[in-house]
Amino acid sequence: MASRDPRGTVRTAVVWDALTDALGGDVRDVIDLGGGTGGFAVRLAEAGHRVRVVDPSPDALAALARRSSELDLDVQGLQGDVIDLVDVVGSAGADAVLCHGVLEVVDPALALDHIAQVLRPGGLLSLVVAQRHAAVVARAMAGHFVDARALLDDRGAGGSRVGRRFTAPEITEMLADAGFAPATVRAVRVFTDLVPAALVDLESGAAAALADLERAVADRPEYLPLATQLHLLATRD
Numbered sequence: 001m002a003s004r005d006p007r008g009t010v011r012t013a014v015v016w017d018a019l020t021d022a023l024g025g026d027v028r029d030v031i032d033l034g035g036g037t038g039g040f041a042v043r044l045a046e047a048g049h050r051v052r053v054v055d056p057s058p059d060a061l062a063a064l065a066r067r068s069s070e071l072d073l074d075v076q077g078l079q080g081d082v083i084d085l086v087d088v089v090g091s092a093g094a095d096a097v098l099c100h101g102v103l104e105v106v107d108p109a110l111a112l113d114h115i116a117q118v119l120r121p122g123g124l125l126s127l128v129v130a131q132r133h134a135a136v137v138a139r140a141m142a143g144h145f146v147d148a149r150a151l152l153d154d155r156g157a158g159g160s161r162v163g164r165r166f167t168a169p170e171i172t173e174m175l176a177d178a179g180f181a182p183a184t185v186r187a188v189r190v191f192t193d194l195v196p197a198a199l200v201d202l203e204s205g206a207a208a209a210l211a212d213l214e215r216a217v218a219d220r221p222e223y224l225p226l227a228t229q230l231h232l233l234a235t236r237d
């Protein structure tokens, strides 16, 4: 059946493929930190994994509960955040932690430290962060040249509504500092955010061809600075 949100499917294709590949065929205990309404969590539960979502937003957790009950899935929603992650999920630990789109709005070093504490040794971290250079280009293309210049070397949250952005070397170094073994880094959404929506939504076969193109460049380092997001997979030492 064709997806009702072709661009949404394309946006997550690279991350989803790499994540499911890394999780393998066994049932895993997965924590989705800042998992929101459960876009990934629900799909992982459908694939048979035991999934808990930790998020500070009661509205997001309510939407997650509705979504998972409609599909007759058991995804546990826990209200909490990076600060109290260890207390909220308990000491039993997890085989994998997803942290997608969250490091932008929290203290990244602290968050990685708390994630390392809830991961079992050898456990998997799936990290998605906003990539800075694509945002610089996007601002310049929109005519916001002063903003683009300010963002160029900005390692902090920069007062931006969407928070902090990272380069591939910066986030790789942060992971190593937090005790994670060297990560794979993939380029995510290199083209998807640049393409007119109508082209992807209305033209037959366009979404699948665009997803193929995204997959083809995801592992090419020369595309990392063009990507809206970076996807890193790392294991706890």
Ligand SMILES: C[S@@+](CC[C@H](N)C(=O)[O-])C[C@H]1O[C@@H](n2cnc3c(N)ncnc32)[C@H](O)[C@@H]1O
Binding pocket: 033, 034, 035, 036, 037, 039, 054, 055, 056, 057, 060, 080, 081, 082, 083, 099, 100, 101, 102, 105, 106
């Ligand atoms: C951009 S959304 C990403 C949602 C989801 N992970 C995804 O990739 O679609 C950011 C999420 O982080 C959550 N969040 C915000 N502050 C947080 C914190 N301090 N600790 C954990 N999650 C937080 C928000 O409630 C929201 O659900």
